[in-house]
Amino acid sequence: MPRRVARVLLDSPLPQLDRLFDYAIPEELAGDARPGVRVRVPLRTAGRVVDGYLVETIEGDDGERPLSDLDSVVSPVPVLPASLYALARAAADRAAGSAGDILRLAIPKRMVRAEKTALAAGTPATPIVSAAARAAAGAALAAFPGLERAIDAGERLALEAPPHPAQTASGRGVGAWAVLMASAAARTLAQGRSAIIAVPDHRDQDQITLALADLVAEEAVVAVDARQSTPARYSAFLRTLADVPCIVVGNRSAVYAPAHDVGLLMIWDDGDPLLSEPLTPGVHARDAALIRRELEGGSLVFVGHTRTTDVERLVALGWVRDLPAARRASPRVVLSAVREGESRSARVPSSAFTAARTALEHGPVLVQVARPGYAPTLVCARCRHPARCAHCGGPLHARAHGVVPVCGWCGRRAGDWACSECEATSVRMASSGSERTADELGRAFAGVRVVVADGEHPVLRVDSRPALVVATRGAEPIAEGGYRAVILLDGERMLQAEDLRIGESCLRWWSNAAALAAPGAPVHLVGVEGPVARALATWTQPAYARAELAERAPLRMPPTVRVATIEGPRRGVEEAIASVRETVPELDDLAVLGPLPRDEGVRALLRFDYGLGTRVADALRAAVIAHALRARKAAKGRHPAARNTLRVRVDVPDLDL
Numbered sequence: 001m002p003r004r005v006a007r008v009l010l011d012s013p014l015p016q017l018d019r020l021f022d023y024a025i026p027e028e029l030a031g032d033a034r035p036g037v038r039v040r041v042p043l044r045t046a047g048r049v050v051d052g053y054l055v056e057t058i059e060g061d062d063g064e065r066p067l068s069d070l071d072s073v074v075s076p077v078p079v080l081p082a083s084l085y086a087l088a089r090a091a092a093d094r095a096a097g098s099a100g101d102i103l104r105l106a107i108p109k110r111m112v113r114a115e116k117t118a119l120a121a122g123t124p125a126t127p128i129v130s131a132a133a134r135a136a137a138g139a140a141l142a143a144f145p146g147l148e149r150a151i152d153a154g155e156r157l158a159l160e161a162p163p164h165p166a167q168t169a170s171g172r173g174v175g176a177w178a179v180l181m182a183s184a185a186a187r188t189l190a191q192g193r194s195a196i197i198a199v200p201d202h203r204d205q206d207q208i209t210l211a212l213a214d215l216v217a218e219e220a221v222v223a224v225d226a227r228q229s230t231p232a233r234y235s236a237f238l239r240t241l242a243d244v245p246c247i248v249v250g251n252r253s254a255v256y257a258p259a260h261d262v263g264l265l266m267i268w269d270d271g272d273p274l275l276s277e278p279l280t281p282g283v284h285a286r287d288a289a290l291i292r293r294e295l296e297g298g299s300l301v302f303v304g305h306t307r308t309t310d311v312e313r314l315v316a317l318g319w320v321r322d323l324p325a326a327r328r329a330s331p332r333v334v335l336s337a338v339r340e341g342e343s344r345s346a347r348v349p350s351s352a353f354t355a356a357r358t359a360l361e362h363g364p365v366l367v368q369v370a371r372p373g374y375a376p377t378l379v380c381a382r383c384r385h386p387a388r389c390a391h392c393g394g395p396l397h398a399r400a401h402g403v404v405p406v407c408g409w410c411g412r413r414a415g416d417w418a419c420s421e422c423e424a425t426s427v428r429m430a431s432s433g434s435e436r437t438a439d440e441l442g443r444a445f446a447g448v449r450v451v452v453a454d455g456e457h458p459v460l461r462v463d464s465r466p467a468l469v470v471a472t473r474g475a476e477p478i479a480e481g482g483y484r485a486v487i488l489l490d491g492e493r494m495l496q497a498e499d500l501r502i503g504e505s506c507l508r509w510w511s512n513a514a515a516l517a518a519p520g521a522p523v524h525l526v527g528v529e530g531p532v533a534r535a536l537a538t539w540t541q542p543a544y545a546r547a548e549l550a551e552r553a554p555l556r557m558p559p560t561v562r563v564a565t566i567e568g569p570r571r572g573v574e575e576a577i578a579s580v581r582e583t584v585p586e587l588d589d590l591a592v593l594g595p596l597p598r599d600e601g602v603r604a605l606l607r608f609d610y611g612l613g614t615r616v617a618d619a620l621r622a623a624v625i626a627h628a629l630r631a632r633k634a635a636k637g638r639h640p641a642a643r644n645t646l647r648v649r650v651d652v653p654d655l656d657l
Helices: 082-094 099-108 113-121 131-141 147-152 176-190 201-212 228-241 252-256 287-295 309-317 350-359 434-442 491-495 502-516 531-538 539-550 570-582 610-635
Strands: 004-012 020-024 038-042 050-061 158-162 163-167 171-175 194-198 219-225 249-252 261-269 297-305 332-336 364-369 378-380 427-429 450-453 465-471 486-490 522-526 562-568 590-599 601-608 647-650
Touching: 004 038, 004 099, 020 050, 050 082, 082 099, 082 287, 082 610, 099 147, 099 252, 099 531, 113 228, 131 147, 131 176, 147 158, 147 176, 147 297, 158 309, 163 465, 171 176, 171 201, 176 194, 176 201, 176 249, 176 261, 176 297, 194 252, 201 219, 201 249, 219 228, 249 252, 252 287, 261 287, 287 297, 287 364, 297 647, 309 539, 332 531, 350 364, 350 486, 350 522, 364 502, 434 450, 434 465, 465 502, 486 502, 491 502, 502 522, 502 531, 502 539, 531 539, 562 570, 562 610, 570 590, 570 601, 570 610, 601 610
Parallel strands: 158 297, 194 249, 194 261, 219 249, 261 297, 332 522, 364 465, 364 486, 450 465, 486 522
Antiparallel strands: 004 020, 004 050, 038 050, 163 171, 378 427, 562 601, 562 647, 590 601
16 A cells, blocks of 8 residues: 655754665554654664654655655744755755755754743734834945845845944944844834844844844844744744745854745855854854855845955856945054154054043043953063973963963963073063953053953943943954944964964954944054055955955965865875865865874864865765765774764865864
8 A cells, every 4th residue: 555654853962874765654643644753763784763854755665665664753933944844955955065064954842831931922923113113224224225125136245344334223332234224124124034143242133133122123123143042043043934024133053943935035144154164064154144145046145344255256258246335434543653753662653642642531432452451471681582381382372461460271370480491580571461461551551440341341322421441352342332442462473373364364354343332433553564555555455355365365275275174084185185086086186184183083074166066065975975884884883973073174265184
């Protein structure tokens, strides 16, 4: 007799199980076994029952194949729509990973009580956007002529965010970029379609939420972020499954939200490393958004104060359109250098010092520094050799001047320290952190309120009263009405980091800080020259990205080419490289860098053109599966579960061996 067959994706980290398995649907489960539900199925090779998702059903199977029956349906809620599975499958295939790994990021853990509450509540009401809100959104979008038509046409766009603060109707300060993105989302919701906004962290998310509060009802906004409890996150996920439009605001995982009829997907500041997924298979939110747009349609918009080389490459190819503003605005950036007669060791030149003193008469002043703490690093006072712990070799730190140094690794006090190079017994501070900078500026500006904002002292907002706000990069608070001056310190030290994208990163840090300044307020970049400084001073970040691409292309550095890392035992890495070369003979002799020793094994880099991406990813995935099967076979009888030790990651940001 014909039977119904369930095709199930197992929730397993084993790469060899990343495919659909067929199970017969017993009669007692026929009513609940629908596509998208969670199920439990027997796995013969493991002799146990495992979790999975019912992806699809086959009607009218001939019944001749011997199939195991579904064990149970865990929940009647279809948490895996066909569109989400297609997105997870496509993203995993591009990254040589498993669809199950993507779904673990996209679908929260099941919470029974939250699920029952959502089922009892029924379908939420369709959100309504008032005429006044539509008019306000239209006024904000009018700053970019043609933006509304481009969104309606489902285009891929890149926008330069307005670099100045704004105020909500309730008087709360937010970035003008947040108002722009909230307006686009509200307009999309008014047309009966959903919008998704992905941002790096909770600070950005709070600004978007405040901007949306002026335009749409609170019930229309669905938050997705790591701050939520597991039940709250699962409830939010269930809300996105409803056939009612909404606005999803969250971190990198928000790009996978199964919202109803997505008409707009926006990403803020795609160069922020927080949008890069650290867990396997490591798909960047930008790449997942591009894949989703190709699968589902709708408009995709990248917004930022700077332009990453990744987005600029797409603009150069014509894949993404650069849409300029009607009137281009830019902060007043000053390149501050040490004047004649000043000490070369002066950390704050007289021009920046004078600007800060003048600005403090009217409101807060932001001082951006590279590192938190008092003195992040210590060196020998005589030979300048880094001060290291005699017990473990870790770096020594000091919380304040005259305090006994402490090891940053083992925590031991180094009261009897001696230099390993010259045997001197005194140390000096090699750099100043946020706390030491606050101490120094507090003495220089006696009587002025000093606020420290860093990882240990998080500050989200400051009022409009005069204050010196010393913040590390990325931790700058929002000032009501904007900062009256911005001083960017330690720029030369930031640029010395061993990172292919350090120029991009510095330009992004400085541009984001400059955008916090009030209109017309000076922004002083201290002690930096060269292309990055000129790009900030002229506010031509896309041109800097184009120049970076031109320099990287002859050297075959990302993102002009794609780069994959292969890490594990030497034999496994070499076999994987050989397999890829056999499958993709077009790879040139310089495609592989390494393998070099790394941790317990070796690591190699594989560079390849975008046109070869599908074949390379398939070959890498096949190599991982083959290695896992060999490892399991070799460990059979000795270890119940062999661990795959060959790891592959595609689209790493730089060539770091």
